[in-house]
Amino acid sequence: MADHLDEALKAKLRAGEEGFAERSGEIFRTVINLETHLTLLDLKEAEAGDFQTLGQDEWVGVVAPFVKGLSGQVVFLLDKAFTARVVDYMIMGDGEVDFMPEEHLDGIVEAINQLMGNELTVLSTLIGISLRNEVNPARLLPPDELAALYTGWQLASFEVRIDGREPVRMYRLLSPNLALELAPLLGRPLEEIGDSDEDFGVRPRTQAAPAAAEAPTIPMPQAAPAAAPSMGQPSGPAPSYAAPAPMAPPKDMRQAQFTDFGPGPGTPRGNLEQRLGDQSLGRVMDLRLPVVIELGRKNMLIKDIVELGPGSVIELNKLVGEPVDLFVNGKRFAQGEVVVIDENFGVRVTDLVPLEQRSYQAGE
Numbered sequence: 317m318a319d320h321l322d323e324a325l326k327a328k329l330r331a332g333e334e335g336f337a338e339r340s341g342e343i344f345r346t347v348i349n350l351e352t353h354l355t356l357l358d359l360k361e362a363e364a365g366d367f368q369t370l371g372q373d374e375w376v377g378v379v380a381p382f383v384k385g386l387s388g389q390v391v392f393l394l395d396k397a398f399t400a401r402v403v404d405y406m407i408m409g410d411g412e413v414d415f416m417p418e419e420h421l422d423g424i425v426e427a428i429n430q431l432m433g434n435e436l437t438v439l440s441t442l443i444g445i446s447l448r449n450e451v452n453p454a455r456l457l458p459p460d461e462l463a464a465l466y467t468g469w470q471l472a473s474f475e476v477r478i479d480g481r482e483p484v485r486m487y488r489l490l491s492p493n494l495a496l497e498l499a500p501l502l503g504r505p506l507e508e509i510g511d512s513d514e515d516f517g518v519r520p521r522t523q524a525a526p527a528a529a530e531a532p533t534i535p536m537p538q539a540a541p542a543a544a545p546s547m548g549q550p551s552g553p554a555p556s557y558a559a560p561a562p563m564a565p566p567k568d569m570r571q572a573q574f575t576d577f578g579p580g581p582g583t584p585r586g587n588l589e590q591r592l593g594d595q596s597l598g599r600v601m602d603l604r605l606p607v608v609i610e611l612g613r614k615n616m617l618i619k620d621i622v623e624l625g626p627g628s629v630i631e632l633n634k635l636v637g638e639p640v641d642l643f644v645n646g647k648r649f650a651q652g653e654v655v656v657i658d659e660n661f662g663v664r665v666t667d668l669v670p671l672e673q674r675s676y677q678a679g680e
Contacts, residue, residue: 321470325499330359332502333472333488336435340474343434346637347427348405350479354486362471362489367462370487372396376421377457378428383615384448385440388494391466392428393457393487398476399424405478421454426635428454433634437641437651441669443501448613448633470495608643609663611654639666 321329337354344352360366376399378392394402401411403423429451436447457465470490477483490498612632624630634640639651640663652663 321495321499325496326359328502329470329490329495329499330356332498333359335438336472336488337474339434339438340431343430344402344427344476344478347430348402348478350405352479353477355475355477357473357475357485359470359472362466362469364463364467366471367459367466370459370462370485372459374456374458375462375487376424376454377462378425378454379452380428380432380449381452382447382449382494385445386447386494386497388491388497389489390432390449390491390494391469391489392431393462393489394424395484395486396420396456398484398486399454401478402427411478417456421456425451425454429633430635430638433638437639441648443498445501448615468492605645608646609652610641610643612640 334356337356341352341354344350344354370393372395374396376394376396378394379389380391381389396415400413400415400420403420404411404413406423406427432449432451436449440447466489469492472488472490474486474488475483476486612634614630614632616630637653640654641648642650642652642663642665649669650665651667652665655662655664
């Protein structure tokens with residue numbers, strides 16, 4: 317299947333891995349509290365001989381299969397000494413430790429969870445599909461087993477520099493079916509991303525046009541001017557409608573509605589209300605909308621759910637310190653961080669969903 321990746325798709329996949337390297341450096345920096353940089357060195361289809369030349373008798377392997385949005389698997393390969401160093405940094409050590417499987421194999425899974433959790437959050441927004449994955453326990457893999465399992469997969473090699481130390485290599489493998497599904501989605505224009513999931517996704521402009529075109533078919537043409545302000549049109553004398561005609565493209569209407577949406581820093585509240593009133597949106601200011609803060613998710617079997625009781629612990633797919641998602645009326649609106657205010661939990665908003673996405677979601 318990997319043979320069907322043409323040069324254009326390979327270029328998109330490579331750009332995606334470069335983005336992963338940049339983001340992962342930031343996550344490593346958070347996890348181990350040390351300056352970390354990842355650089356993509358190469359991306360190629362793995363051959364059996366490649367695993368024999370990696371230079372280790374065994375590699376720490378962590379498999380992360382997708383369970384929603386995409387199919388296939390991501391596999392991380394890490395040097396044993398590097399694994400020990402990262403896990404020791406995570407517990408505030410100095411990194412000068414020998415590799416111990418019983419301790420470091422479990423610890424490195426937490427770091428990979430951080431990497432994949434952040435990556436799926438970003439990737440879900442980029443491609444417009446909600447993604448979920450699982451991170452399996454780490455295990456040691458010799459080169460022969462790697463060659464048997466992963467020949468034909470896309471092999472990305474990274475150089476990792478931590479706190480000015482000697483760089484080490486880290487590898488990431490993408491299964492052939494995952495590479496084929498993911499590559500065409502990377503770098504798509506925003507208008508091509510469909511509303512394919514309730515959490516993420518942007519309504520394409522081409523889907524909004526039929527709904528707008530139905531408006532002129534109202535039996536009483538006189539009702540059209542009254543409805544116009546709710547679409548961002550200024551109030552005034554009613555225009556004459558000689559005959560039903562297609563309305564302006566949704567793109568133009570939405571740009572008019574959401575231009576300068578919200579006040580700038582230091583703008584008095586009265587100005588915001590006045591602006592909203594001018595756009596005929598003030599009438600909806602008192603509507604109640606559900607706001608949901610999603611700390612994480614977990615898929616469970618029914619037999620596991622019925623066994624829950626007081627004191628049971630449910631492991632979520634996010635770790636402490638990861639951004640949490642904020643949904644307004646079922647639409648992803650922002651990301652934030654959990655804070656404590658007077659012994660109450662709260663969420664400080666750190667990032668908003670891009671304005672264009674919020675505009676399309678608000679228009680649904």
